[in-house]
Amino acid sequence: MINIPKGTKDVLPFDTYKWKRITKVAYEIAHKYNLKEIKTPTFEHTELFRRGVGEGSDIVNKEMYTFLDKGGRSLTLKPEGTASVARSFIENGLFNEVMPLKMWYITPCFRYERPQAGRLREHHQFAVEVYGPNSVMSDVETILIAYEFYRAFGIEPTLHINNIGCEHCRKDYIEKLREYAKPHLQEMCEDCRVRYEKNPLRMLDCKVDVCKDILKDAPLISDTLCDNCKNHFEQVKALLDVLKVNYVADPMLVRGIDYYTNIVFEFVDDDKLLGQNALGGGGRYNNLVEELGGKPTPVIGFGIGLERLLAYMEKKNIEMPNDERVDVYIASNTTNDSYIMYLAQKLRNMGFTVESDLMLRSLKAQFKYADKLDVKYVIIVGEDEIFHNELSIKNMETGEQLKVPYDKLEEFFSNAE
Ligand SMILES: [Zn+2]
Ligand SMILES: [Zn+2]
Structure with a gap:
């Protein structure tokens, strides 16, 4: 008998109603916020993710499904959706459209990682990408969309939010962080020693106890932000307050992908029912389009892992409504x-x-x-x-x-x- 590949999952006929429901909710919420669906291919040129997601990320270093096709091209099954949308935005001249261009999609993502609760080698994401605005309102609206999606399934994870700075103030912070970590490098984990060189911010979300202990007294990015970034962050928090959205300002939150700048956020399960990982998250990536060869375009977005959502609902004993009843x-x-x-x-x-x-x-x-x-x-x-x-x-x-x-x-x- 031939078994299913490790880290993949069948959705059996008795469970597909859950996916139908997820898709329905996604379409409904997307319509309310005037988001248009975009579909991109399952694989892309490997170079797109090397440049888009970044050489310093675990995804690119360890987790990509990369292969040569019969024409000798290096292709990669998409490990996330954002780089593909940015590629499409540039290639199809979508920057000529009237902004904002608000998009959403559900996509399969492929990452070679150790399978654990709700983390598969092929998983699916509901994602939103808002191209054009750099405003506080667009940040908050994007967060509200994610929140509404969770709430539609009866869950209310805690919003963690941070500002990791723009290309100007982040450089200063990275220098400070390197300076701080340097004398401790030998005690830190192997990954962090690589991060120190390639992507020092990622040291902040290391899960290894020694590293956590060392970094808890590290300088905070909030003390290094430029006035622009600082003001932007204060206004986002103020608007969330007005809208009565609870959040935790989390100075250690950095996200695992290189393209983030400015606002980043995560939806965290305080009970850690699925381990330590966030249920979903996103942020701004104002330099991504430019890095991929397009005109500078601000973008904010998020992704929510759907298998993790389902696993979480199961742990919480939340039933997905089933409207597939026979009359x-x-x-x-x-x-x-x-x-x-x-x-x-x-x-x-x-x-x-x-x-x-x-x-x-x-x-x-x-x-x-x-x-x-x-x-x-x-x-x-x-x-x-x-x-x-x-x-x-x-x-x-x-x-x-x-x-x-x-x-x-x-x-x-x-x-x-
Ligand atoms: Zn800044
Ligand atoms: Zn570490």
């Missing part, structure tokens, strides 16, 4: 196939979800199956009913059973609704 089951003890199929089609044309006995079971077994389907109505068709041109309809919620003349069927159901 009517036609139970029969007749071999009059044409009558049954004609009736089933008539009901489907009326808008009902209908199932009938395709397995040729006994009437008793059919009722058992109808129970399992949790149907609202069972229509019983026997020779007697056909002869009298009527139907026996049982309401499975009340147990009430009625005889309804065939030509009064529509009337019965329109009153029953």
Whole structure:
């Protein structure tokens, strides 16, 4: 037998309703905020992620699914969606459109990482990218979209927010941080020693105890921010206050990808039901488009891992609403196939979800199956009913059973609704 590859997952027919629901919620929220859907390919040129996501990130260094195609091109299954959207924005001249250009998507992402709770090698993200504005309002609106998405599934993680500075003030901070870490480097983990060279900010979110201990007294970025960044951050927090969005200003929050500048945020589960990782997050990446060869364009966005969302809901015992219920089951003890199929089609044309006995079971077994389907109505068709041109309809919620003349069927159901 051939098994599924490690870190991937089937979604079985009994669980797909959850994904249908996620997609539905995504479309509804997107529409409310005037976001347009964008679709980008599953793989891109490897160079896009090297330049976009950054050489200093774990994703590029350790986790990419990179391969040569038959033409000898180096391609990579996308490890995240943002770089692809930036590539598309530049390549398709979307900068010529009227800004803001507010986009969303659900995409598969591929990362070679150690599979753990809700973290798969192929996972899916709901993501939003807002191109054009550099305003406090667009930051807050983007955060609200993410919040609304979580709330639609009955969860309310804590918003952590930070400002990691612009290209000007971040340089100063990185120097200070390097200066601080330098005498401790030998005690720090191997990853942090690489980060020290390539992406020192990432040392701040190291999960290794020794490193955490060393860095807890590190200089804070909030003390190094330029006036612009400082003001921007204060205004974002003030607007969140006005809107009664709870947040934690978290000076250690940096996010794992190189392209972030200015505002960054994460949605954190305080109970750590899925370990220490955030449930989702995002931030500003005002230099990404320029780094990929486009005109400088401010962008803010976020991504929410959907398998993690589902795993989290499961831990919290939150049921996903299932609207895939069957309305009517036609139970029969007749071999009059044409009558049954004609009736089933008539009901489907009326808008009902209908199932009938395709397995040729006994009437008793059919009722058992109808129970399992949790149907609202069972229509019983026997020779007697056909002869009298009527139907026996049982309401499975009340147990009430009625005889309804065939030509009064529509009337019965329109009153029953
Ligand atoms: Zn700054
Ligand atoms: Zn470390």
